[in-house]
Every structure is written in structure tokens, then in C-alpha cells.
Amino acid sequence: MKRQRKLLTRTVAVIVLILALISLSACGNSNAPGNDAAKEKPLVIAVPDSINLLEAGQEGSVIQYYIQQIVNEGLVAIGEDGKIHPALAESWEDENSTVWTFNLRKDAKFSDGSPVTIDDIIYSIERSADPEQSPSIAYFYPEGFTTEKVDESTLKITLPHAQSNFIWSISNNGGLFVTKKEWAENAEAIGSAKDLLLGSGPYKVAEFSPGSHVTLEASDTWWGGTPEVKQVRIDFISDNQTRLLAFKQGDVDFAFDIPISQIGDYQSVNGAKVQTYKDRSYVGLTFDLTVKPFDNEHVRKAVAYAIDSQGIIDSIKDGYPEKATAFTAPEQFATVLSADDAREKLNALTHYEYNMEKAKEEFALSGAAPFSTTIYYPDSNQDLGKASLVIADSLKEIGITVDVQEIPVEQWLNEMGSGTKGIDWMDYRPPTLDPAEIAIWFLDTTGQGTNPANWTDPSVQPYLQAVYEKSAEEGLDDLLKGIDIAQEQAIYAPIWWGEAAVAYNSSIEVDNFTSYTFLSQNWPKNFSFTK
Amino acid sequence: MSKTRFIAKRLLECLVSLVVMSFVIFSLLYIAPGDPARSLVGAKKVTPELLSKIREQYHLDDPFLTQYTRWVHDAVSLEFGNSIKAGYPVIDYIAPHAAVTFQLVGLSLLLSIIIGVGLGVVSARRKGRLTDRIIDISSIIGTCSPSFALGLVLLYVFSYQFGIFPMYGIGEPGNLPDVLWHLILPAITLTVGVSALLIKITRSAMLKEVSSDYAVFMRARAIPTGKIVFSQLKNASAPVLTSTGLVLASLFGATVLIENVFSIPGLGVLLTTSVTFRDVPVVQFIALMLGGIICLTSAFVDILVYFFNPTIHRTPNNDKKAKGAS
Numbered sequence: 001m002k003r004q005r006k007l008l009t010r011t012v013a014v015i016v017l018i019l020a021l022i023s024l025s026a027c028g029n030s031n032a033p034g035n036d037a038a039k040e041k042p043l044v045i046a047v048p049d050s051i052n053l054l055e056a057g058q059e060g061s062v063i064q065y066y067i068q069q070i071v072n073e074g075l076v077a078i079g080e081d082g083k084i085h086p087a088l089a090e091s092w093e094d095e096n097s098t099v100w101t102f103n104l105r106k107d108a109k110f111s112d113g114s115p116v117t118i119d120d121i122i123y124s125i126e127r128s129a130d131p132e133q134s135p136s137i138a139y140f141y142p143e144g145f146t147t148e149k150v151d152e153s154t155l156k157i158t159l160p161h162a163q164s165n166f167i168w169s170i171s172n173n174g175g176l177f178v179t180k181k182e183w184a185e186n187a188e189a190i191g192s193a194k195d196l197l198l199g200s201g202p203y204k205v206a207e208f209s210p211g212s213h214v215t216l217e218a219s220d221t222w223w224g225g226t227p228e229v230k231q232v233r234i235d236f237i238s239d240n241q242t243r244l245l246a247f248k249q250g251d252v253d254f255a256f257d258i259p260i261s262q263i264g265d266y267q268s269v270n271g272a273k274v275q276t277y278k279d280r281s282y283v284g285l286t287f288d289l290t291v292k293p294f295d296n297e298h299v300r301k302a303v304a305y306a307i308d309s310q311g312i313i314d315s316i317k318d319g320y321p322e323k324a325t326a327f328t329a330p331e332q333f334a335t336v337l338s339a340d341d342a343r344e345k346l347n348a349l350t351h352y353e354y355n356m357e358k359a360k361e362e363f364a365l366s367g368a369a370p371f372s373t374t375i376y377y378p379d380s381n382q383d384l385g386k387a388s389l390v391i392a393d394s395l396k397e398i399g400i401t402v403d404v405q406e407i408p409v410e411q412w413l414n415e416m417g418s419g420t421k422g423i424d425w426m427d428y429r430p431p432t433l434d435p436a437e438i439a440i441w442f443l444d445t446t447g448q449g450t451n452p453a454n455w456t457d458p459s460v461q462p463y464l465q466a467v468y469e470k471s472a473e474e475g476l477d478d479l480l481k482g483i484d485i486a487q488e489q490a491i492y493a494p495i496w497w498g499e500a501a502v503a504y505n506s507s508i509e510v511d512n513f514t515s516y517t518f519l520s521q522n523w524p525k526n527f528s529f530t531k
Numbered sequence: 532m533s534k535t536r537f538i539a540k541r542l543l544e545c546l547v548s549l550v551v552m553s554f555v556i557f558s559l560l561y562i563a564p565g566d567p568a569r570s571l572v573g574a575k576k577v578t579p580e581l582l583s584k585i586r587e588q589y590h591l592d593d594p595f596l597t598q599y600t601r602w603v604h605d606a607v608s609l610e611f612g613n614s615i616k617a618g619y620p621v622i623d624y625i626a627p628h629a630a631v632t633f634q635l636v637g638l639s640l641l642l643s644i645i646i647g648v649g650l651g652v653v654s655a656r657r658k659g660r661l662t663d664r665i666i667d668i669s670s671i672i673g674t675c676s677p678s679f680a681l682g683l684v685l686l687y688v689f690s691y692q693f694g695i696f697p698m699y700g701i702g703e704p705g706n707l708p709d710v711l712w713h714l715i716l717p718a719i720t721l722t723v724g725v726s727a728l729l730i731k732i733t734r735s736a737m738l739k740e741v742s743s744d745y746a747v748f749m750r751a752r753a754i755p756t757g758k759i760v761f762s763q764l765k766n767a768s769a770p771v772l773t774s775t776g777l778v779l780a781s782l783f784g785a786t787v788l789i790e791n792v793f794s795i796p797g798l799g800v801l802l803t804t805s806v807t808f809r810d811v812p813v814v815q816f817i818a819l820m821l822g823g824i825i826c827l828t829s830a831f832v833d834i835l836v837y838f839f840n841p842t843i844h845r846t847p848n849n850d851k852k853a854k855g856a857s
Contacts, residue, residue, distance in 0.1 A: 050796065050804075052628075058618045060573055131584040135571045135618075139581055189619030193627060193704075209704045210627050211796025237699055237794045241683055245691045246698045408807050410565030413574055428574055441576035449579065 042215065042231035043508065043527050046243050046252040050236040052210040055191030056177065057128060060136030064191075065173070065431055066518045067214060067234065071111075072177035072199030075102050075121070075155075075170040077521040082334030082433050082514075084167060085521060088116060088178055088200065089155075097162040097469055102170075104153045109221040110180050111204035118155055122147050123181035125157075125170070140168075140175030162469040165440070168432040172201075173519050202227045202522045212236060229524040247272070247503060254504045254527065256518075260320050263501055271506030276320060278339070280329045280515045281429035281498030282438060283321075283384070285391075287491060290454045291422040298366030300490035303423070304352035305359035306394040309495045316386040317496070324494035325351040326483050327426075327442055331497075331515055333435045336472050345480060350488040356397060363398045370399035373422050377404070378412035384425050387495065417452035426452060429498065433516065436467050436479055442492060443482045453491045460485045506530065538834055545826040552822050553815060557602065560811050561595050567615045567809045589615050602815065612812040616805065621812045625801065629820070631701055632790075632797035635714050636782045639721040643778065647726035648771060651733025652764060655741050666730060673727030678785050682720040682792040689716060699794035717793045725781050732774050736767035769836050776829030783821050 049063050054071075056064035069077075077087040089102035108116040128134045129141035144160040159166060168174040179190070180198050187195035196205040202224060203216040213235045218227040235252065237243040240259055246252045248269050258266055258274070266274050287294040287303070294300055309323045322329075326349050330342035337345070352358075375391065377384035385406055392402035402423075407415075415421060430437040443464045444450040445457050463482035467475045486492055504510055510517075511526045520526075568585040586592050590601065605612060611621040654666040690698045696716040702709035740746060740763035749759045787799035798817055805813040 050794075050800070052624065052796075052801070053617045053619075059571065059616060131581050132588045133618075135568070135581075135585045136573065139572065139575060139577045143578075143580070189617070189623060192617070192619055192623065194623060207704070209701065209796065211800065212700050212704075212794070235700060235794070236796075238800075239792050239794065242686065242699050242792060242794055245686060249691055249694070249698055251698050408565060410567075410570045410807055410809065414564065414566040414569045416569075416574060426574070444576070450576075 041529070042233040043229050043254070043524060043529075044233045044235060044252050045254045045256060046235045046237045046246060047256045048238060048240065048243065048258075050211045050238050053189075053191045054197050054205065054208060054214065057134030057137050057175075058191070060431070062429070062431070063234070063236075066523070067205075067216070068177050068197065068199070069172055069201075069519060069521075070203040070216065070232075070523060071197045071201045071205060072172055072179060073108070073201050074172035074174070074176035074178065075104075076167060077171060078173050078433060078516060078519050080511075080514075080516060080520045080526065082331075082516040084171065084335065087172070087521065088121060092167075094164075094166075097164040097166065097471075098159050100157045100159070100166060100170075101150070102155045102157070104155060105223060106153060107223045108200050109223070110183075110198055110200050111219040111221055112180070112183075112198060113221055114180060116178065116180075116200045118149050118152055120181045121155060121178050122149060123184065124178040125176060127179075127184065128175050128177070134175075137175035164468060164471055164475065165434045165436055168434040168437070171432065173432045174434075203232065203524070206231070224522060227522055227524060229527060232524050247505065250505060250507075252505075253508045254502065254510070256502055257500050258503050260318050260499075260501060263318075263503075266501075266503035269503075269505065272503055273510075274501055274503045275510070275513050276499050276501045277514055278322070278329060278331045279429060279498045279500040280331045280433075281427065282324065282327050282329055282494065283425070283427050283496050283498060284324060284327060284492055284494040286417075286424050286426050286452045287493070288417065288419060288422055288424065288452075288454055289456075289491070290419040293366065293368045293371060294422045296366045296368055297489055298362045299368050300493075301352060302359045302362035302366060302398055303395065303400070304490045304493040305355050305362060306398055307352075307391055307493055307495060308354040308394060310354070312387045312390050313496055315390065316383055320501075321496035321499045324497045325349060326487065327492050327494050328435065328438050328483065329497040332430060332433065332437070333476075334433055334516065336435060336476055346483075349480065349484045351494065352490065356394070359394075359398050363400075370401070372401040372403065374403040374405055375423050375425070376407045376412060376415070376421060377425050378409035378427070379406050380409040381425075381427055384427065388425075417449055417454060419454060424452070426492070433519070435472055435476070439467065439479055439482060440464065443486060455486070455489075455491050457485070457489070534838070537837055541830040541833055545823075545830050548826050549819055549822055553603070553606075553819055554599065556815060556818050557599050557811065558595070560806070560809055560814060561598070563809060565807075565809050567591065567811075570808050571615065589613075598811075602811075606815075606819075611816045614805075614810055614813045616808050616810045616813070621816045624813065625798070625816060625820075627704075628796055628798050628801045631710075631714075631795060632783070632786055632799065634710060635718055635721070635786060635789075635795065635797060636779070638711065638714055638718040639725065639782055640778065642718060642722040643725040643729055643782075646722060647729025648733050648764075650726070651730040651771075652737055652760060654730060654734045655737030656760070658738060658741070666734075670727040670730040673723045673730075676723060678720055678724055679788040679792050681723060682717065682789055685716055685720055686792065701795055714795070717789050717795060720789050720792075721782055721785050724785060725778055728781065729771070729774070729778065733767070733771050736770045737763060740764075740767045769840065772832045772836055773829070775832050776825050779828055780825050783825070 047063050051061055051063050054067055056068050073087045075087060075089040076084050079085045088105055088108055090105050092102045094100045104118060110116060125147055128137050131138040142160055146158045148156040150156050170176045183198050184190060189195050191197055193208050193210055196208055202219055202222040204219045206217040207215040213233055216232045218230045220226045243255055244262055244265055247255050263274050266272055287300045289295050313319055313321055313323060326346040330339045330346055333342035375388040377388050388404040392404055395402050442451050443460050445455050445460055460482050463478040466478035502513055507530055509528050509530055517523055517526055568582050590598060613619055614621050614624045617624050650666050654663045657663045689695045697713045700713060702713040746759060746763055786797055787803055790797040790799045802817045
């Protein structure tokens with residue numbers, strides 16, 4: 001008996017010893033050289049995503065953009081006001097939106113101290129436009145564009161056709177992250193833990209642990225001066241419960257994009273503040289005109305009338321997002337209009353308010369017999385599944401039986417606009433602040449597959465052409481007219497404009513967080529420590 | 532069967548398993564819906580030409596057999612290609628994740644063996660008594676506990692309430708003690724289920740030895756209990772050792788959920804995202820690597836057991852042949 005106890009005691013002792021050794025060694029290293037936390041407290045931001053590569057050109061995830069925003073500059077950048085500001089180009093001009101001339105900044109330096117040359121910029125543009133090297137951003141560059149080195153500080157880009165929104169393409173919100181040519185040519189995998197990013201922005205990457213976190217340090221070579229927030233650490237915490245516990249514990253200063261359902265939990269943390277913001281995303285249905293009976297305008301209108309957008313928002317999104325009246329959110333117009341003015345203009349466009357009587361009338365006018373269809377939703381967004389069930393319930397009343405099915409997000413992406421689904425979800429968060437970003441896709445009726453609805457009406461093309469040729473301000477009416485034509489024909493059925501939430505604890509203050517905050521030139525300056 | 536032949540046979544079985552596995556996984560990924568090129572560019576306006584260039588880069592439009600034979604040809608020369616998602620060599624892409632998972636699984640395996648075998652021995656020696664019942668009930672609870680739920684509970688109690696362990700992540704890369712410190716709670720979570728399995732196997736194997744004649748004889752001769760237990764454990768070790776492959780497979784399988792709960796950038800999470808993305812080179816490499824480890828470990832243990840007791844793998848036919856020869 002005694003010996004058995006002794007055996008058990010020894011086993012327990014061995015376990016305790018192992019744990020103690022590890023904990024002691026861990027404690028002993030908490031202030032080891034290289035642990036900068038002891039020197040200066042970093043701003044810790046927790047994001048609900050995980051990345052294994054820092055470069056946005058490959059995958060183009062939102063988090064990669066937020067990181068590159070402050071590490072690699074483009075020719076232009078976005079300010080906190082959502083407007084375009086100079087970055088590596090001090091000024092620029094364009095001839096008919098076709099020939100773009102940029103006067104480059106002479107005092108720009110990479111974080112390793114070397115100057116940014118025009119050759120580095122041309123190399124970076126070519127790299128960004130190459131689908132093999134930058135599959136996710138190459139689409140920003142039209143086929144056949146050319147770059148020309150006029151002199152050491154003047155760059156000319158000639159496009160094959162007018163494109164007034166090209167300015168977004170050469171911003172680091174769109175498709176340009178300038179890096180050092182010599183370094184990039186010798187790097188094996190840009191943006192990996194082996195070859196961290198090298199840029200001329202306000203921050204440099206100090207350390208990157210793929211899938212875990214990235215630490216950014218203020219660069220003392222930025223032309224805008226050394227940033228006040230010296231260190232930013234972005235932790236990737238995918239599990240919502242874990243992120244909440246880390247926030248409660250004080251391990252995290254700022255939690256980005258918290259679930260709406262957890263707002264109360266975050267608010268209950270002592271001193272914590274929760275802020276919601278319009279994230280410029282658009283969620284709605286797309287009707288594929290190559291799938292019968294959705295080629296019938298009355299069928300599309302019947303479905304559009306039968307969607308109780310506000311009811312869906314209230315029941316599955318706790319009333320947070322705004323009911324959409326168009327496929328572009330008001331905040332997307334920041335460069336040309338205030339959100340309120342944009343909202344007013346968008347609300348004035350043709351849209352279909354929930355009305356079951358009108359839905360029945362339109363269905364009767366269509367002459368279509370009661371039919372069955374399927375709504376597929378991506379597994380990455382369960383809210384769309386719930387919304388699909390609500391829509392299915394309404395459509396049953398007008399004689400349309402809807403089967404709701406979940407599919408992997410990759411399949412959903414692949415089948416978008418493929419002519420196989422009569423009704424499909426669209427969930428889009430524009431990376432740039434170009435007011436026409438969604439419209440130039442949705443309204444491109446030049447051929448099959450050019451827009452997600454396979455819509456081929458040529459009457460909208462003159463308006464889209466005007467959007468390309470005119471400046472954002474001058475082309476605004478054309479843009480709105482184009483959207484109106486699409487909505488009048490019920491090609492797209494907008495449901496909500498996204499709203500997201502962030503939470504921050506009492507150790508920091510945040511200046512008016514908006515959907516532009518993480519897109520701006522030196523976004524950490526919006527954060528300050530209170531203690 | 533000679534020892535050399537036995538080893539060759541076991542290793543050949545391993546090789547065949549890996550080849551079959553690689554073919555099955557490649558086939559399943561080929562027929563799975565989705566297009567990695569489209570996943571890369573996301574929901575954006577892209578031209579068919581751009582998509583076509585990306586597909587061409589990764590040979591995604593080639594017929595199935597062409598793709599598979601190219602992969603096998605490259606794999607034989609240890610060229611595993613580039614990750615479609617990350618765009619750089621698979622080995623460099625996977626290495627940091629593999630290091631984390633191996634540390635986690637290694638730590639958990641160590642804890643599982645200590646706890647599982649230790650409690651299994653105690654349970655067998657105290658058969659029918661209160662200690663045995665407590666251990667038995669505990670192991671049933673351990674087997675039934677969903678690892679992700681258990682992880683959250685442990686996280687809440689030990690990290691949030693008591694602040695003993697770190698909440699998430701893997702600490703400072705390159706600082707092994709710090710990394711291990713971050714991995715303790717996830718390792719304990721993994722250990723609970725696996726050690727329960729080991730308790731059952733050890734207990735079952737030990738019960739035969741506890742009541743065997745030699746054990747009674749040793750006790751009658753007043754040989755110290757430690758020595759008796761050691762002898763019993765040595766004789767009962769075959770089923771425990773041969774279950775190592777199963778234990779390793781359980782550990783690697785369970786890491787997917789655990790890594791997510793504790794925000795650990797290991798192979799489990801990487802494998803899940805790579806499967807849904809159809810990042811074939813990454814999935815193939817991870818599956819083969821894990822399959823290889825499990826196969827080789829099982830083979831190694833079998834060979835070890837065979838060396839200690841060659842009669843274990845003797846079939847009736849072999850016995851007859853052996854008798855005929857003598």
C-alpha cells in the first residue's frame with residue numbers, strides 16, 4: 001500500500017517538476033534581451049483573422065492591407081478624411097485620364113536608410129501588375145499600360161484607355177506597395193518570416209510569426225517624421241471567445257471587428273469602450289439573367305419586393321447594419337460627398353421596399369408558373385444562411401419554393417456569375433475608397449461574365465464610360481444613373497450596408513474610428529495611451 | 532520470418548500506405564468544388580485572361596493524371612512545389628507551423644505517457660477498489676470531453692481567472708522556454724483525452740500480469756513492489772507500445788481544434804485552411820509528413836516489439852514452417 005502511494009507520489013512529482021522547470025525557465029526569460037515589451041509597451045491589436053504572409057499582392061486579405069498600409073507606400077495614400085493624399089508622389093496630373101504624370105518625392109527613404117528611386121517604383125508597379133507575382137492585385141492594372149522614366153523624379157504612366165479611377169490603383173489601398181528593387185530581386189519569399197517586408201512607410205516589420213502575430217516598429221527614416229506610437233503588435237486570434245477573454249484579461253488593447261452578438265460582453269469590461277462603424281461593405285442578392293426564370297424582370301422585381309430587409313437586419317443582426325437602397329454604401333462616396341448627402345442620393349434611386357402585395361402582383365405579371373430554386377450561401381458567413389431562410393419563407397407566399405444550402409466559400413467564389421445559380425449572395429467590402437469600385441464591375445455589360453449577373457444591357461455603358469473618363473466629382477451623376485438603371489431592372493437586390501464594431505480598453509484612446517482609419521497613411525497615430 | 536525480412540516488410544507497408552494516401556488525397560482535392568485561382572483573387576472584377584494566367588502558373592488546367600504524375604515526379608526529387616495561397620516553397624511555408632505542432636504534440640505525448648501509463652498501472656493494481664473506480668470514471672470523462680470545450684474551460688479557469696498560463700499564442704519565436712510555457716495549457720487539453728485512452732490500454736494489459744503466476748511468486752519472495760511493477764509493466768508493454776501510432780494520430784487529429792481555441796499557428800489550422808482553399812501542394816505535404824511520422828513510428832514500435840518477442844508476429848503458417856525446418 002505504502003509503496004503504491006510512493007509510486008503515485010513519484011509520478012506526480014515528475015509532472016510537477018517538468019511543469020516547474022518550464023515555468024521557471026519561461027519566467028526567467030520574460031525580461032530577456034530582445035523582449036521589447038519590457039522597454040516600451042506596444043499597442044496590441046487583436047484581429048479575427050490569421051495570415052501566413054504579410055504581402056497583400058498574393059492573397060489580398062484585409063489584414064495584409066492594414067499592415068502594408070503603414071510599411072509600404074504607394075504613389076498616393078488615403079488620409080483620415082478618406083481623401084487621396086500625396087505619398088511617394090508629391091503631385092500628379094493626368095491628360096484625359098489616360099496619361100498620368102507623377103512628380104516623385106526626393107526625400108523618401110526605405111527603412112534600411114537607402115533612398116527610394118524611380119527604378120524601385122517602376123519595378124514595384126511591374127511586379128504588382130504581374131498576375132504570377134501578384135495575383136490578387138494585378139487586376140488594378142489594365143492590359144497594355146506602360147511606364148516611362150521621364151527623369152529621376154518624374155514618372156509617366158500611359159493607359160490604353162481613359163480611367164479616371166486609376167489613381168486608386170497606384171495607392172497602397174489598391175495595387176501598389178513600393179519596395180526596394182535590389183532587395184526584392186534577391187528575396188525568396190517577400191512577406192514571409194524569412195524575408196520581412198521592406199518599405200518606405202512610417203513603420204517597419206520587426207518580427208513576424210506566421211499565423212500568430214506581427215510586430216511593427218516606428219521607422220526613423222519616414223519622410224513624415226518618426227511616428228509617436230513606437231510599437232504596434234497585431235495578434236491573430238481567430239476564436240471569438242478567446243479574443244474576448246484576452247481583452248478582459250488586458251492582454252489586448254484594441255479588438256478589431258468584434259461580433260455584434262458579443263458587444264454586451266465587451267461593454268461589461270471595466271473601462272472598455274465599444275464603437276460601431278459603417279464598414280462600407282455591401283450585402284445583397286444578385287440575379288443571374290442567364291438562368292430562367294430570372295431573365296424575366298417581373299420575377300426579379302417580385303423577389304425584390306418580397307425581401308424584408310429591415311426584418312432580416314432586426315432578427316439576425318440585432319438591428320445594427322443599415323438597410324441598403326443601392327449596391328454601394330454611402331461612406332464609399334467619402335471623396336466626393338458626405339455620408340449623409342450620399343445616403344440621400346442613394347435613397348432617391350429606384351429600389352423596392354418590402355411589400356408582399358406588390359410582390360404577388362409582379363409575380364402574376366411575369367406569367368411564370370410557381371417554381372423552385374436554391375439559394376447557396378458561403379460557409380464563412382452564417383448570417384447569410386439565416387437571411388436566406390427568412391427570404392425563403394417570404395418567397396413561399398408568392399409561389400417560389402427556395403431550398404437553402406451552405407457551400408464552402410471557395411466554391412461560392414468560383415461559381416459567382418457562372419450561370420449556374422439563379423439567385424446568389426454578394427458580400428463585398430471594397431478595399432479602396434473609389435466610389436465606382438463596385439459599379440465598374442456590376443455595371444460592365446460588355447459581355448458574358450463581365451458582371452456577376454451576366455447582364456448585357458448596352459444602355460448602361462455610356463454612363464459607365466463617362467465614369468471612366470470623368471473625375472469622381474464630375475462623373476458622380478453618371479455613376480448614380482448607371483446604378484439606377486441596374487436597380488430599376490432589379491438586377492441586384494441590396495439588403496444591407498455593413499456595420500462592424502471595435503472595442504478598446506481604458507489604456508488607450510481612439511480618435512473617431514471609421515472605416516478609413518486602418519486605411520490611412522499612418523493609422524497608429526489615431527491611437528494614444530492614456531497611462 | 533527473419534528480422535531483416537520483417538523490417539523490410541514493415542517499411543514496404545509504410546511506403547505503400549503513403550503512396551495510396553497521396554493518390555487518394557490528390558483525387559479528393561481534384562474533385563472538390565472550388566478554384567484556387569478564383570480564391571486567390573477573391574470576389575473582384577477579374578478578367579478570364581488573368582484567371583487563366585494564374586491557373587497556368589500552377590498547372591491547374593492540366594488533366595488529373597498529368598498533375599498527379601508531375602507531383603510524384605517532383606516529390607521523388609524532394610521538390611514539393613510552391614503553396615498556391617502563399618506563393619513560395621511549401622517546405623518554407625510549413626516549417627514554422629510544423630515546429631509549433633511538433634512541440635505541442637511532443638509535450639502532450641510526454642504528459643500522456645506519464646499520466647496514462649502511471650494511472651493505468653495504479654488502476655490495474657487496485658482493481659475493484661475505490662482508486663480504480665475513480666481512475667476509471669475519470670478516464671471515461673476524459674475520453675468523452677470535447678477538446679475544444681475543455682480548452683475553453685481550462686483557458687477560462689487557469690488563464691483568465693487565476694492568470695497562471697498565457698491566454699493565447701506561442702510567445703516569442705525562437706525562445707523555446709517561452710514557447711513551451713505558452714504550449715502547456717493546450718498540451719494539457721490534448722493530454723486529457725489521449726491519456727484516458729492510454730489508461731484503458733495500460734490497465735487492460737496490466738491486469739493479466741498482476742494476476743499472473745510469476746507476480747504471485749515474486750510477491751511470495753518479498754521482492755520489492757517497485758521491481759514487481761517494473762517486471763509487470765515490461766511484460767505488459769507490447770500493447771501500450773504498439774498503440775503509439777494510434778496515440779500520435781489522435782494527438783495530431785485533435786490539434787486542429789486546440790490550435791484554434793488557443794490561437795496557436797500550428798499544422799492543424801494550416802491544414803484546414805489549405806484543404807478548403809484546395810492548396811494541393813500544402814495539403815499533400817502535410818498529409819504525407821504526418822502519415823509518414825505515424826507510419827514510421829508504428830513500424831519502429833512493431834520492430835522494437837518484434838526484437839523483444841519475435842513470437843508475437845509469428846503466424847500459424849510460420850510456426851508450421853519453423854517446425855518443419857527443425
